[in-house]
Amino acid sequence: MKPAHFALLLSTTVLLAACSSTPNMNSATNMAPVAQAPVQSPQSKPVPSKTAVAPLPAYLDPGNPVSIERSVYFDFDDTTVKKEYFAVVELQGKYLASNPRLNVRIEGNTDERGSAEYNLALGQKRAEAVLRALRVHGVSASQMEAISWGSEKPKAAGHDEGAWSQNRRADVDYPTR
Known part of the structure; x- marks a missing residue:
């Protein structure tokens, strides 16, 4: 290697080494800003978070x-709301009356016996009764819609009175959000 090239290489190396020095952490000009925690006096109380969690609707x-x-059950081939379900209707009614912006669907259902047309009509009458x-x-008519599923949405599988009695119903169906 020629002495001129060697001198050039050496001076470049020295220059680069001088430029790439590590910062001195003791120097005030090289220190990064540090966030300091607020000082609390012994008498001050922590401030509660203002983030509120919305309560889950009932x-x-x-x-x-x-x-x-949410369900009102009916006797075979009947659309009369029985006394034993008055409490369910009252509970749902008071809740809906106190939440007038909430809309629900009353879904009428039947067991599998009967024709499709008959069951749709019977399910509709059950939904309208509820x-x-x-x-x-006190629930506004505009908050509710009565529909019928007939025998299309059974709650219980089976072909006996135990299953049929669970399928003869009207359900209050709330929105999922």
Whole structure:
């Protein structure tokens, strides 16, 4: 290697080494800004977080009776709301009346016996019977829609009275959000 090239290479190396020095952390000019924790006096109390968690609506809370008690069951070939389901209707009615922006569907159902047309008509009459009962508790007609599934959405499988009695019902169906 020629002495001129060697001198050039050496001076370049020295120059680069001088430029790439590590910062001195003791120097005030090289220190990064550090956030300091606020000083609290012994008498000051921590400020509570302002983030609020919205409560779960009763109809979405799996432990709430409004979410659990939604079905009214009927006797064979009947559309009369039985006394034993008055409490369910009252519970749902009071909740809906106190939440006028909430809309529900009352879904009428039947067991598998009967023609499709007959079961659709019977399911509709059951849904309308529950709708009228809810109106007694102050629920607006505009909050509710009565529909029928006939025998298309059974709650219980089977071809006996045990299954049929669970399928003869009207359900209050709330929105999922």
